[in-house]
Amino acid sequence: MDYAIQQGLNALAFGSEYALIALGLALVYSIMNLMNFAHGEIIACAGYSMYLAILIGIGSPWLVAPIAIAAGALVAVLFERIAFRPVRHAPTTTGLLTALGVSIVVQNLLTLLISPRPRAVPVFSELSRTIFIGPYAISLLQLLELAVVALAIGGLVLFLKHSTLGLAIRAATREFSTVRLMGIRANRVIATAFALSGLLAGIAAIFIIARRGSIDPTFGFQPVIKAFIACVIGGFGSLGGAVLGGMLLGFLDVAIIVLLPQEYGGLRDAIAYSIIAGLLVWRPEGLLTRRIELGDKEI
Amino acid sequence: MSVTTQTRSAQKTLAPWMRSLVGGLVTALPVILIGIVILLFAPAYLVRVAFAAYVNLLIVLGLQIFMGNSMVANLGQGAFVGIGAYSVAILATPVAMKKLSIPDAPFGLADIVLHPALAAGAGLGITGLIAALTGLVIARLSGEAATIVTFSLMMVVHSIFIQWTDLFKGAQAFFGIPQVVGLATAIGAATLATIIARLFKDSASGLHLRASAESLLAARAFGVDVFRLRLLAWILGAVICASGGILYAFFMGTINARAFHFELVMTTLAMLILGGMRTVSGAVFGCIALALLLEAIRSVESGIAVAGFQLPPLLGLSGLAMGAIIVLGMTFRPRGIFVRLELDELLWRLFARRQPRAITEGKPI
Amino acid sequence: MLSVNRLSVHYGPIRALDAASIRIGRGEFVALLGPNGAGKTSLISGIAGLVRAQGRVLFEDREIGALPTEDRVRRGLTMTPEGRHVFANLTVAENLRLGAAIRRDREGVAQDIEKYLGLFPILRERNHQLAGTLSGGEQQMLAIARSMMSRPRLLMLDEPSLGLAPRIVAQMFDYISLLKEAGVTLLVVEQNVMQALKHADRAYVISSGIIRHEGKAEELRSDRRLIDMYLGN
Structure with a gap:
């Protein structure tokens, strides 16, 4: 029983991390049909901002965490301004490949400027404690992660429901040029979506750092691949789908670890990707599909 | 009367086919020439570099056949390169060697050895089969x-x-x-693959597939079996990618799964994008250009002496x-160097000047 | 108020609008008539800045041809796109709020919302429903109300009667006339020639991307030859 609860919590923590990253991808995708492969590098840059903060002597986690979040948002907006704006109206494939290019550029920049090898970021070591709730030993980090992700998602929902820009982002998922006809600046809507996705990436970076304790240039790659898959499973562009897909993937990961005999551990990926491919063949548009309409996406 | 009509129609059906063949040869010409120059004059280490470039060219061509005609982005070509390479590694490596490296191989594979040519054929067959099965889905x-x-x-x-x-x-x-192939084989294979890619592109299947990429609904409405054509392109592309893997294995003598992973996918994809994925010439010239550039940069990367100063390695x-090439390419020339017309078609236009430029350069919105 | 001089719109090699020139005076209700594919939507999209266009667009004596759509809307020139371009995944209330996105006067916005919910009572009933669940006529009303929320001085309507039942078409034109009485200058694209000419002051006739004719609405209405030639009914 104890084991089951522990694994359930594990799955929730993994899932919420994937969901957080997937939400960022879905936000950007929903308004400009861009599969932002460079999202992983936003996470990496947020991570390196923590490394640099410590390097210049900022040691308090209470300062480092906001720096990471701000760095995530800033980098996301910069990517949009520099790389994605020129290809905004291009076909999906062009955007996807641009994002891949950005991802490669930033990874190699980090390699060149900092180091190809992992660097220690020991700022959140406090969090790797175990606390006891009743009879259960629970990782403080996981608990915190669940709470923060819930808060972040809640905040995002409030923003999307009540602020004008939030409404505009939701409206732009289907009717981008009509949003412009409301006098709302397209650039602001897109920049806001990127900033939000960067914020979420920054939060994710904090928890990944807290778990790993170090960072390297390919830091964001693995989580973002997972988040991508979460998006595709959930239905690309659907925010609810991103969360659902992320959670599902978290449970899938843990289930594979728990159920797969030790000696086949290397097949984790093979099994996960087979299931993913199977899901996509079964439902190419994802589980929570955004209904395809003849909107005005060309403009 | 009927005889003349027949010959004329035969000419008509033959002519475009021949033209594609000649076009493919014209496109492959630099591939052949560069290869011959390297074979005749270059030092051994350059031959290795060139060989790797020719293997990449095969993979880029395989990629072009599927992506360039169907316009569906493919990030999985590494799988087929690897399957090709491992097929010949398992089938053609001498038994004595395998007793050392994979003594517990299943199906008695440790105890058999095939002639390299047979192994290569088997490798292509296995790849074709796996491609056919996965293609059913993709x-x-x-x-x-x-x-x-x-x-x-x-x-x-x-x-x-x-x-x-x-x-x-x-x-x-x-x-x-067994290290049984040299650069000459790779040049031959790359030339052949260039011609095959061009023939496929200009064939009825290639044309229909490209039409379906422009408008899926319209192509379906005209009775084009998009599924069958995509499957065909997928299998053909996979087999050509595998041929690259096979040559690689037979040249290097040693392979590692890491070589068939993400980095390979990115490099070959960048080559194709740079050149222009809709054309075979794009695949060829994108590969040549990026291979040259990357080689030049690699020599800097490992640290060189400039004006007496030893530069540190710049990993x-x-x-x-x-990455920069991909981003800049997408920004300034999203369709690559050869957008729509092949090298021979461009040359033909240049010399013939039969049509106004506006039409030859006419691009859609 | 609006003066368009030799405006052309191309979609790749296809010329959808060829050097069209129109003028609209303050407070006028002008109809833009023509068959399907004549270039009507291209013209108003070009004026709104939604498609790239060559030529001059003067709005209230200022050249706006180089401005992005958003800035044109902020200057009081807006367009209600044809048919179902409401924000289907937002509620009616949210649609109206977004319509007022450029305004800072909260009270004025609240008053205007009240005003249009009063004008279109059905929208008040459906205030918290998703706009995508409304009927075609209701969506059209919502689209118009939403455009009005930005308090435009010139409103361009693209086919407000498209897909509506004949009874509702007449009602829709009554609403549009109300807007004119409220002081809004109107440019209305229509295929429903007779309804449009009944309410408009003036009309342009366009076909194959070229403005063919311009005149007072009542004169056009009695010109059978012109109507047969270009408008086909």
Whole structure:
């Protein structure tokens, strides 16, 4: 029983991390049909901002965490301004490949400027404690992660429901040029979506750092691949789908670890990707599909 | 009367086919010439570099056949390169060698050895079969779903290479493959693949597939069986990618699963994009250009002496350049160097000047 | 108020609008008539800045041809796109709020919302429903109300009667006339020639991307030859 609860919590923590990253991808995708492969590098840059903060002597986690979040948002907006704006109206494939290019550029920049090898970021070591709730030993980090992700998602929902820009982002998922006809600046809507996705990436970076304790240039790659898959499973562009897909993937990961005999551990990926491919063949548009309409996406 | 009509119609059906063949040869000409120059004059280390470039060219051509005609982004070509390479590694490596490296191989594979040519044929066959099976799924999908499934395919194949140590030696290098090919073979194969890619592009199947990429609905309305055509292109592209892997294995003698992973996918993809994925000439020239550039950067990357100063190694420079090329290419020339017309068609226009430029350069919105 | 001089719109090699010139005076209700594919939507999209266009667009004596759509809307020139371009995944209330996105006067916005919910009572009933669940006529009303929320001085309507039942078409034109009485200058694209000419002051006739004719609405209405030639009914 104890084991089951522990694994359930594990799955929730993994899932919420994937969901957080997937939400960022879905936000950007929903308004400009861009599969932002460079999202992983936003996470990496947020991570390196923590490394640099410590390097210049900022040691308090209470300062480092906001720096990471701000760095995530800033980098996301910069990517949009520099790389994605020129290809905004291009076909999906062009955007996807641009994002891949950005991802490669930033990874190699980090390699060149900092180091190809992992660097220690020991700022959140406090969090790797175990606390006891009743009879259960629970990782403080996981608990915190669940709470923060819930808060972040809640905040995002409030923003999307009540602020004008939030409404505009939701409206732009289907009717981008009509949003412009409301006098709302397209650039602001897109920049806001990127900033939000960067914020979420920054939060994710904090928890990944807290778990790993170090960072390297390919830091964001693995989580973002997972988040991508979460998006595709959930239905690309659907925010609810991103969360659902992320959670599902978290449970899938843990289930594979728990159920797969030790000696086949290397097949984790093979099994996960087979299931993913199977899901996509079964439902190419994802589980929570955004209904395809003849909107005005060309403009 | 009927005889003349027949010959004339025969000419008509033959002429475009011949023209594609000649066009393919014209496109392959630089491939052949560069190859001959290297064969005759270059030092041994350059031959190795050139060989790797020719293998990449094969993969880029394989990629072009599927992506360039169907316009579905493929991130999984590494799987087929790897399958080709491992097929010949397992089948053609001498038994004595295999007793050392994979003594516990299943199906008695440790105890058999095939002639390299037979092994290569088997490798292409196995790849074709796997491509046909996976193609049944991928050809049905479009857009992001298709792309993610191609990527999943590579991840699955890669983890099988790594996990199934009895057969693939896992993360370790698979050594002892007979080194039976040289640069000349690679040049020949690349030339052949260039011509095949061009013939496919200009064939009725290629034309219909390209039409379906412009408008899926319209093509379907005209009775084009998009599924069958995509499947065809997928299998053909996979087999050509595998031929690259096979040559690679037979040249190097040692292979490692890591060589068939993400980095390979990115490099070949960048080459294709740079050149222009809709044309075979784009595949060829994108590969040549990026191979030259990357080689130049690699020599800087490992640290060179400039004006008496020894520069430190700059790890990441070649990756940086490649990423930058993709981004800049997408920004300024999203359709690549050869947008729509092949090299021979451009040359033909240049010399003939039969049509106004506006039409030859006419691009859609 | 609006003066368009030799405006052309191309979609790749296809010329959808060829050097069209129109003028609209303050407070006028002008109809833009023509068959399907004549270039009507291209003209108003070009004026709104939604498609790239060559030529001059003067709005209230200022050249706006180089401005992005958003800035044109902020200057009081807006367009209600044809048919179902409401924000289907937002509620009616949210649609109206977004319509007022450029305004800072909260009270004025609240008053205007009240005003249009009063004008279109059905929208008040459906205030918290998703706009995508409304009927075609209701969506059209919502689209118009939403455009009005930005307090435009010139409103361009693209086919407000498209897909509506004949009874509702007449009602829709009554609403549009109300807007004119409220002081809004109107440019209305229509295929429903007779309804449009009944309410408009003036009309342009366009076909194959070229402005063919311009005149007072009542004169055009009695010109059978012109109507047969270009408008086909």
